Amino acid sequence: MKRPNVLFIYTDQQRWDALGANGNPEIHTPNLDRLAAEGVNLDHYFVQNPICMPSRISFLSGRYPSSLGITHMAVPVPEDTVILPKLLRNYGYVTGNIGKLHFLPHSNRDHREIHPDYGFDHLEISDEPGCYEDAYRAWVRMKAPEELEHISLGIPPAAEDWNRIMAVEDHITHPEREPKRAAAFPGREDVTHAAFVAEQTEQFIESHQHESWMCIAGFYSPHTPWVAPQRFLDLYDPDQLSVPNYPPHLESQRSDSYFSDRELRSVKQGYYAMVSEVDEYVGKLLDRLDALGLSENTIVVFTSDHGEYLGEHLRYQKGYPGEDCISRVPCIIRWPAGIQKPGRVFSGITEAVDILPTVLECCGIPVPASLQGKSLRPLLYNECFAGKEEALMEFKGWKNIRTKDYRYVCEENGRESLYYLPNDPMQYDNLADHPAHQDALYDMRKRMLLKVLQVEQPLQRTWVY
Numbered sequence: 001m002k003r004p005n006v007l008f009i010y011t012d013q014q015r016w017d018a019l020g021a022n023g024n025p026e027i028h029t030p031n032l033d034r035l036a037a038e039g040v041n042l043d044h045y046f047v048q049n050p051i052c053m054p055s056r057i058s059f060l061s062g063r064y065p066s067s068l069g070i071t072h073m074a075v076p077v078p079e080d081t082v083i084l085p086k087l088l089r090n091y092g093y094v095t096g097n098i099g100k101l102h103f104l105p106h107s108n109r110d111h112r113e114i115h116p117d118y119g120f121d122h123l124e125i126s127d128e129p130g131c132y133e134d135a136y137r138a139w140v141r142m143k144a145p146e147e148l149e150h151i152s153l154g155i156p157p158a159a160e161d162w163n164r165i166m167a168v169e170d171h172i173t174h175p176e177r178e179p180k181r182a183a184a185f186p187g188r189e190d191v192t193h194a195a196f197v198a199e200q201t202e203q204f205i206e207s208h209q210h211e212s213w214m215c216i217a218g219f220y221s222p223h224t225p226w227v228a229p230q231r232f233l234d235l236y237d238p239d240q241l242s243v244p245n246y247p248p249h250l251e252s253q254r255s256d257s258y259f260s261d262r263e264l265r266s267v268k269q270g271y272y273a274m275v276s277e278v279d280e281y282v283g284k285l286l287d288r289l290d291a292l293g294l295s296e297n298t299i300v301v302f303t304s305d306h307g308e309y310l311g312e313h314l315r316y317q318k319g320y321p322g323e324d325c326i327s328r329v330p331c332i333i334r335w336p337a338g339i340q341k342p343g344r345v346f347s348g349i350t351e352a353v354d355i356l357p358t359v360l361e362c363c364g365i366p367v368p369a370s371l372q373g374k375s376l377r378p379l380l381y382n383e384c385f386a387g388k389e390e391a392l393m394e395f396k397g398w399k400n401i402r403t404k405d406y407r408y409v410c411e412e413n414g415r416e417s418l419y420y421l422p423n424d425p426m427q428y429d430n431l432a433d434h435p436a437h438q439d440a441l442y443d444m445r446k447r448m449l450l451k452v453l454q455v456e457q458p459l460q461r462t463w464v465y
Contacts, residue, residue: 003091003363004335005298006214007205008269011278012052012100012223013318015041015305019273026268028235028276031283032332035302039334040380041345046391046402047048047306047329050322052102053077054395055305055352060084062356062371065394067457072396077103079116082370084356085214091365094211096122099136099197099218106132114178120280124200129193129220131155131174131218136196136235143191149173150187153225162378167205178225180263180316182270189229191232193220194274198281202288209292217285221278222308224317226270232280233273235284238265241272244312247428250457264311271310299362301355304329321417322393323398327441330353333380336454338362340382348387349404350376372455393450401448408444418444 016022020029021036022043053073054065060083065071067285068081085095097120104115106127109337111134115125126136130151140151155163156168163170170190175186185192201217221228243264248256254260282302289295307326309315318326331350333339353373360367361377379385390401400409407427409417418434418441431437 002297003093003212004337005205005294006088006359006363007285007289007298007300008203008214008216009017009219009278009300009302010100010216011219011221011275011302011304013306013308014064014222014275014329015307015325016045016330017325018222018272018308019330021332022330024043026236026240027272029279031279031286032302032330035113035282035286035334036332036345037299037343038336039332039342040339040378042331042333042350043345044347044387045303045329045331045350046327046393047304048391048393049395050306050318050320050326050393052305053105056102057081057083059305059352059355060302062353062373063457064353064372064392064455066452066455068371071394073293074105075119076105077101079118081118082289082368083118084359085121087356087360087365087368088363089119091363092212093214094121094208095214096120096124097218098124098204099202099216100127100220101125101216101218102127102133107156108162122204126193126196126220128156129153131159131172132165133170133172134194137172137198138415139196140191144188147187150185151193153193153227154178160459172439181266182238182273183225183227184233185227189231192229192277194277194281197409198284201285205285205288205294206292209294219278222271222274226267226274228273228277229268232276233269233382235276236269236272238262238269241265241268243268244310244426246314250314255258259311259314267316269309271308285286295336297335299333299335299359301331301333301336301359303331303352303355313428320395320398322395322403323407323419324421324425327391327393327400327402333358333376335362335380339380344382346385346387347377348385349389349391349402350387351391370457372457379461390447390451392455394455399448399452401451403444403447406440406444408441410445410448416441416445 021033047056049056111132124135126134155174202252357373357375361375390403393400398411407419417430418432460461
């Protein structure tokens with residue numbers, strides 16, 4: 001039997017609830033909802049780090065960030081790190097990554113230089129949309145060179161500093177970056193970064209349709225800035241979109257110029273529009289699999305690297321302390337040839353480190369002992385599967401664990417936070433000093449200690465001593 005193909009559709013900064021299938025009545029995601037109806041929807045799936053680079057290498061290595069020594073940003077991933085394409089290579093797979101990978105810091109290098117392959121056979125890397133001379137700009141230059149002046153969404157501040165210090169002139173037109181509002185993409189909608197990722201992913205699949213393949217479609221959306229083609233913005237009337245329900249101490253800080261309802265609704269319009277643009281391309285990718293006769297034996301995994309505050313806690317983007325809006329992201333697995341009783345929702349706790357061993361087991365490939373996740377294959381086959389007791393998130397200087405009812409955060413300075421999620425799902429009320437929750441605090445401390453001991457991964461011994 002031919003081993004299954006594997007397609008990862010990997011977005012950036014997509015919250016768990018930014019999906020119609022996860023109960024959001026405001027957002028338009030018909031193709032992702034279709035994917036959920038045809039697969040298994042993991043609705044308590046948690047990532048292991050709240051920002052891009054550590055989360056992505058943890059996901060693709062099946063290991064916790066601390067075991068990799070990568071718990072914060074700007075740490076280049078060592079080229080000998082064992083990730084999925086290296087594990088597939090001996091079994092005849094051809095592997096590719098289109099779009100975002102983010103294994104290297106992107107603001108202090110020339111993106112025209114050859115990128116380390118990390119075991120991939122095919123790489124078209126573009127970690128940011130249009131602000132560097134990379135695979136995306138090269139694609140636009142070939143497809144529609146007159147559109148090049150429209151595709152940068154703004155240069156990151158660190159890259160701007162690098163260009164100034166190093167006297168680099170990039171000759172790229174950069175607009176203002178990250179206004180706190182939705183904005184229309186100024187170019188043709190068929191040359192957005194999302195269009196690039198989808199078109200080149202389709203090309204990769206078509207080129208290797210007669211082989212066993214694995215491809216990552218690395219979408220940048222719905223990461224800030226909130227820019228999408230007008231057609232997708234028009235799906236949403238900002239006046240009809242909801243705003244967060246703030247506790248009194250935060251509500252009192254808001255004003256017409258600081259997290260106003262108008263600003264929050266505009267941001268949500270842009271964010272949702274970016275998700276809807278990706279959703280359209282997800283539909284095209286699924287349709288291409290159908291047209292090529294590949295759908296039945298292709299494992300499709302849709303997920304994201306972390307979430308987005310979207311105005312909650314009077315914040316945008318992501319980071320400490322990794323509340324559910326940051327740590328809990330969508331994860332849908334579709335595999336017609338393998339999944340029994342599709343359309344199920346699994347509400348037990350699962351983690352991003354679980355996906356790699358799951359894929360290997362489903363592909364009939366040995367799972368190395370160094371992998372720290374738990375295979376979800378029994379869940380896909382509708383066998384007895386309980387999920388995990390807790391999920392772990394690690395960052396330099398702090399860690400947190402999430403159980404069914406609690407999230408506990410411990411920092412290197414000794415500060416602790418405890419949130420009771422049934423009453424406080426947004427995690428505003430720290431109960432660490434509350435007498436009624438001391439037993440829960442002690443329990444979560446113990447769980448954290450045990451989890452850290454389990455995650456410890458010393459170097460392999462070669463003999464008894």
